[in-house]
């Protein structure tokens with residue numbers, strides 16, 4: 001057994017990656033982070049150091065650079081890999097599909113080829129609920145729901161990524177693989193040291209809410225008010241980023257137990273929440289009156305989708321610990337700290 005329990009974390013300086021680093025260290029793993037900071041803030045390593053008490057090994061590397069990545073595998077014996085490195089903005093992927101296909105797929109293929117070559121046995125892939133496309137009448141999705149037509153090139157890279165991993169597993173059965181399908185990650189580390197660093201104006205709801213509250217953005221627009229939902233606004237499954245981070249560690253432990261070895265797993269709370277409810281929770285927690293208005297529906301938005309999380313609960317023994325209120329509180333705490341950094 002590799003006594004240092006080294007885990008390669010590609011994209012480990014990003015939002016979910018950085019929080020997962022703290023969860024890995026808490027469980028006795030040694031994360032080795034490969035990130036080129038194209039989508040991450042350079043201050044993240046120092047911020048992580050303040051949480052875990054030491055500076056984890058960060059290598060500035062583009063996972064599309066096979067030579068540089070090979071050198072990393074020659075230097076370290078990895079017990080497992082968590083592959084986050086990918087572009088993830090749905091709208092941008094529609095405008096620049098080739099940028100997304102090249103980066104997201106080549107980065108995955110490089111990492112996977114080296115995992116096989118260097119006999120790394122456990123691989124966790126950052127997938128997404130976008131693989132379900134428009135779930136139609138089925139709001140609570142289970143993993144056996146057929147993958148939908150991807151609503152974007154970004155979503156397609158996740159669908160193709162999962163199929164690529166399935167095929168590699170079938171040809172190299174000693175590579176155990178878990179594809180984690182995230183729902184809507186929100187919040188920040190309770191310490192307020194790390195959180196979401198949106199590059200430019202964020203697409204996602206909660207950074208827009210907290211950004212509007214501190215005056216970064218003039219007003220929040222709620223996209224659509226007549227969806228067939230409780231209050232006419234879209235329903236999503238918002239999950240605390242630290243619960244999501246914990247799911248990665250649980251997935252590694254599951255793969256290392258050597259039982260099954262190709263799984264796709266929903267990581268969500270199993271609860272759906274409307275946009276207006278998120279705003280209401282934010283106003284209650286912050287004491288701020290949010291400046292918002294209704295606007296037209298956003299193309300590509302599905303009315304309602306949330307996870308059936310039974311498989312994650314039973315297979316990984318993973319249960320979310322944080323409430324929506326905790327997530328909004330930590331996101332607000334993070335936004336206010338960012339104002340003073």
Ligand code: WQD
Nearest residue numbers: 090128130183184203204205208221222223234236298301
């Ligand atoms: C949530 C709801 C919007 C902003 C995205 C990615 C998905 C995954 C999670 C990576 C929707 C509404 C938003 C705003 C709004 N990421 N909204 N005003 O679209 O569910 O999923 O993040 O894996 O791939 O697509 O998240 O936060 O953008 O939107 O009304 O200014 O908030 O219409 O109903 P989404 P989101």
